[in-house]
Amino acid sequence: MTVGIVGLGLIGGSIGLALREPGRKIIGFDPNSASAKTAFDRGCIDAFADLSEVSKADIVFIAVPPKHVVATLIAVTAMKNPETVVTDCTSVKAEVVEWADRAAEPNFVIGHPMAGHERTGAAFASAWLFRGAKWILCPLNSTALSAVKKVESLITIMGSSLVSMDPHAHDREIALVSHLPHALAGVLVQLADGPHQVDVTGGSWKDLTRVGGVDPALWTQIFVANRVEISKAIDETQEKLAELKAHLDNNEYDGVWAFFAHSRNAKERSG
Amino acid sequence: MTVGIVGLGLIGGSIGLALREPGRKIIGFDPNSASAKTAFDRGCIDAFADLSEVSKADIVFIAVPPKHVVATLIAVTAMKNPETVVTDCTSVKAEVVEWADRAAEPNFVIGHPMAGHERTGAAFASAWLFRGAKWILCPLNSTALSAVKKVESLITIMGSSLVSMDPHAHDREIALVSHLPHALAGVLVQLADGPHQVDVTGGSWKDLTRVGGVDPALWTQIFVANRVEISKAIDETQEKLAELKAHLDNNEYDGVWAFFAHSRNAKERSG
Numbered sequence A, B: 001m002t003v004g005i006v007g008l009g010l011i012g013g014s015i016g017l018a019l020r021e022p023g024r025k026i027i028g029f030d031p032n033s034a035s036a037k038t039a040f041d042r043g044c045i046d047a048f049a050d051l052s053e054v055s056k057a058d059i060v061f062i063a064v065p066p067k068h069v070v071a072t073l074i075a076v077t078a079m080k081n082p083e084t085v086v087t088d089c090t091s092v093k094a095e096v097v098e099w100a101d102r103a104a105e106p107n108f109v110i111g112h113p114m115a116g117h118e119r120t121g122a123a124f125a126s127a128w129l130f131r132g133a134k135w136i137l138c139p140l141n142s143t144a145l146s147a148v149k150k151v152e153s154l155i156t157i158m159g160s161s162l163v164s165m166d167p168h169a170h171d172r173e174i175a176l177v178s179h180l181p182h183a184l185a186g187v188l189v190q191l192a193d194g195p196h197q198v199d200v201t202g203g204s205w206k207d208l209t210r211v212g213g214v215d216p217a218l219w220t221q222i223f224v225a226n227r228v229e230i231s232k233a234i235d236e237t238q239e240k241l242a243e244l245k246a247h248l249d250n251n252e253y254d255g256v257w258a259f260f261a262h263s264r265n266a267k268e269r270s271g
Helices: A010-019 A035-041 A052-055 A066-079 A092-104 A147-156 A167-191 A203-208 A216-225 A227-249 A253-270 B012-020 B033-041 B053-054 B066-079 B096-104 B145-157 B169-191 B203-208 B216-227 B229-249 B253-270
Strands: A004-005 A025-029 A059-062 A085-088 A111-113 A135-137 A161-164 B002-006 B025-029 B059-063 B085-088 B111-113 B132-136 B161-165
Touching: A004 A052, A010 A025, A010 A035, A010 A147, A010 A161, A025 A052, A025 A085, A025 A111, A025 B053, A052 A135, A052 B096, A059 A066, A059 A147, A066 A085, A066 B025, A085 A111, A085 A147, A085 B169, A085 B216, A092 A167, A092 B025, A092 B085, A111 A147, A135 B002, A147 A161, A147 B132, A167 A203, A167 A216, A167 A227, A167 B059, A167 B145, A167 B169, A167 B203, A167 B229, A167 B253, A203 B169, A227 A253, A227 B059, A227 B229, A253 B169, A253 B216, B002 B012, B002 B053, B012 B025, B025 B033, B025 B053, B025 B161, B059 B066, B059 B096, B059 B145, B066 B085, B066 B216, B085 B111, B085 B145, B096 B169, B111 B145, B169 B203, B169 B229, B229 B253
Parallel strands: A004 A025, A004 A059, A059 A085, A135 A161, B002 B025, B002 B059, B059 B085, B132 B161
Antiparallel strands: A111 A135, B111 B132
């Protein structure tokens, strides 16, 4: 089996490392030759290939930055073999769905691995990145079940488990569980940034700000692509904060208690 | 040397575990006999003692819930030996400072270990809780240097490093780097709590919500005690979120980019 990877950054590189083993050939393409070299030097791919060769692999993972995904999908599906299965890894699905609805390509599967790292690039790629992670697939009516099964077999090998979702629900959910946390981490590090900064942080700060310094180029694309849903998530956050602040300003013990009791119950329900 | 611990929860229990070794006797008091038994069964203390005996140890750590701290300080300082050094572990200092300014007890040292856990109680106590953590001390003009040195020697044994701070700066800083993160974690878990909850969370969610289910009784006391500073920190958060939301609503790529660029720079400066 030949696996093609388009985009050899953190995600593409990690897919290569996670899938590379005897009997499975990994070929990769990245327009940035430095990125491609890093991926090759770290053993993420067996070989470079041009985009047309990568497109003809048995399965192709598209792991390019959000703004290049649709153009890449158009190019890859134009050059691929009919039986080649293509899947993408983009964290916002609206544009991809719009294209996929028009293309109605049975062997394209909309995907999104729920794994990442606060640093980008194949230098940080890891064979373990997807272990224990959810890998979302959003099959459309036009998607062939055989294509979904093929993608699933590889994500299982990488240690992820499949979650099927409607793509519109995807963008709404991800705005909340991934994009909003990145915004809040950014707000926190910005607020603590100043001349009087004192190093007295503990575990909660460390955790809440781990993703506070993510790549601006990548995350701006993600936020602009999912701006409608993220804006709604920010609205909901503002409402919750305003409620809590009102309880504090009015010195309402019961109101503050209700905030933490609700939080604890929600946390326990989420496991 | 005898170490007294008043309040045998997560913090008191962990102090006991971290300090217990031949030549150092750890005696503890907790008005809740179940908590005291848990601490004893887990080896956090060598022996129970009543409050007057614990108060006469060479050094006494006060690790009771915020609303009981001042009453406990009054009781302990009334019963202690003159040379007994007393220190507290409360995460909000305003009330403690008010009392300490009046008491002017040279052998009392205002303290706050920057360590914790999302679960409370001696059942979760650990000898390692304070390793690598900052332990804030806020000496007043009335505080004896010898008392500070005595506390420092023990926090060093526990693996923490001393940070000296003005107690008013303390409450402002901690509102930002500890209390606000707990509020944001609570908001996140509340927003994700609903009938349509889908389990597609990844690493950022896991980190940002680790402390989303903390003990309502304890954290309500903390928030009410530090309500003025936390309210200001919420204001600042809301301003930052409103800016980001405006950029998203206006589809301003450059504005969103500036948000993430500022975040990255702030994160890099904070190390």
